[in-house]
Amino acid sequence: MKNGVISMKEKETKRISENGKEGLTKKELRQIWLRWGFTHLASMSYEKLQSHAWAYSFIPFAEKYYKNDPEAKRRLLTRHSLFYNTEPQTGALINGIVTSMEEEIALGKKVPESMPVNIKTSLMGPLAGLGDSIIQGIIVPTLLSIAMGLANGGNPLGPIFYIISFGIIGPLVSYLCFKYGYRLGVNAVDIVTGENAKRITDSFNVLGIMIVGGLAASYITLATPIKIPMGDEVKPLQDVLDGIFPKVLPLSMVLLSWWLISAKQMTATKVILILTAICTLGVIIGIF
Numbered sequence: 268m269k270n271g272v273i274s275m276k277e278k279e280t281k282r283i284s285e286n287g288k289e290g291l292t293k294k295e296l297r298q299i300w301l302r303w304g305f306t307h308l309a310s311m312s313y314e315k316l317q318s319h320a321w322a323y324s325f326i327p328f329a330e331k332y333y334k335n336d337p338e339a340k341r342r343l344l345t346r347h348s349l350f351y352n353t354e355p356q357t358g359a360l361i362n363g364i365v366t367s368m369e370e371e372i373a374l375g376k377k378v379p380e381s382m383p384v385n386i387k388t389s390l391m392g393p394l395a396g397l398g399d400s401i402i403q404g405i406i407v408p409t410l411l412s413i414a415m416g417l418a419n420g421g422n423p424l425g426p427i428f429y430i431i432s433f434g435i436i437g438p439l440v441s442y443l444c445f446k447y448g449y450r451l452g453v454n455a456v457d458i459v460t461g462e463n464a465k466r467i468t469d470s471f472n473v474l475g476i477m478i479v480g481g482l483a484a485s486y487i488t489l490a491t492p493i494k495i496p497m498g499d500e501v502k503p504l505q506d507v508l509d510g511i512f513p514k515v516l517p518l519s520m521v522l523l524s525w526w527l528i529s530a531k532q533m534t535a536t537k538v539i540l541i542l543t544a545i546c547t548l549g550v551i552i553g554i555f
Contacts, residue, residue, distance in 0.1 A: 288332060291370055298327050300445045303362050304438055307355040316352040324362070325369070332373035343369070346384050353391035354398025359441040361390045363448025371452075406436060408479055415486055487517040489546075491554055520545075 291299075302324035310319040322344050333340035353361065365383045372378050410432050418425020493504040508515050520542060527533045527541065549555035 288374055290374065291328075291331075291366070295327060295331065296366070296446075296449065299324050299366055300359065300362065300442055302327075303359060304355075304441045304445075307358075315348065315350055317355070318348050318351040321351055321362070322348045328366070328369060328373075342380060346380065349384065349387075351387055351391060353395040354402060356402055356437050356441040357398030357444050358391065358394045360444040360448035361387055361394060363445040363450070364390070364452060365448075366445075367449050367452040402437075402440070404476070404479070406440075407433070410436070412481075412486070483517060483521045484514050487514075487521065489516040489520055489555065491516065493554065 303320055306320045306323060307317050308320070310323075311317065312319070325343060325347050329340045329343050333343060347365075364386055368378055368383045368386065372380060372383075410429050413432075414425040414429035416425075417428055490505050491508075494501045495504050495507065497507075512518075524538050524542065527538045528535070533541075546555060
């Protein structure tokens with residue numbers, strides 16, 4: 268035990284029990300994770316977002332510890348029905364931490380019932396930033412780049428690869444984060460919210476930007492058929508542009524999309540429609 272927090276190893280070997288109650292088994296922990304890992308976005312509302320899945324994941328916990336205590340069961344499910352929103356896969360770290368805290372509460376440890384709620388509120392923002400950097404900024408673009416390469420020419424292996432690969436990697440990341448969070452307990456707060464966490468997030472953001480930039484240069488194609496006079500000859504404008512700045516036209520579309528989303532706060536759907544209109548008009552007048 269460290270700072271009043273029982274490690275996962277201690278829970279599994281000593282099977283500490285107080286007030287006639289035993290700690291969670293591996294099977295029960297997997298059950299809690301499975302309910303979150305595969306239903307986190309199954310039921311959402313603007314008021315609650317992911318809290319429905321969180322409360323659902325703790326129903327087996329409530330049945331184990333509070334089956335004969337309806338009031339304690341009500342308090343448990345009520346505090347886990349409050350607003351909650353984070354990146355689902357890496358956010359499972361919070362689920363593990365809170366599961367550890369709730370177990371200590373159920374076993375009679377001196378842990379206030381407000382602590383799990385405070386932990387969720389404190390960590391869901393940092394974990395969302397870190398998770399989006401890893402999942403949306405690195406893993407998804409990397410898998411999609413491989414899938415698009417496989418799908419070139421209509422090969423069905425592209426979408427099949429992406430579905431299978433992310434179907435394995437996503438739950439694996441979620442499960443490992445859940446186990447790690449449960450093992451660390453409340454001690455994980457210092458790791459996730461400190462200055463080190465900011466440096467980690469910034470590093471992943473930079474890596475994600477590099478990956479997206481490489482994908483944009485490799486897979487976005489835009490060229491112009493315009494020809495311009497060069498002395499006594501007429502040369503394609505595209506050759507001139509490539510000689511000055513290769514892929515400058517695709518880059519301009521990427522920067523335009525970034526500007527519309529970041530500065531103008533447009534949705535992805537609106538940006539796609541604008542790009543479609545620009546390309547259509549360009550083809551009609553002969554620019555593209």
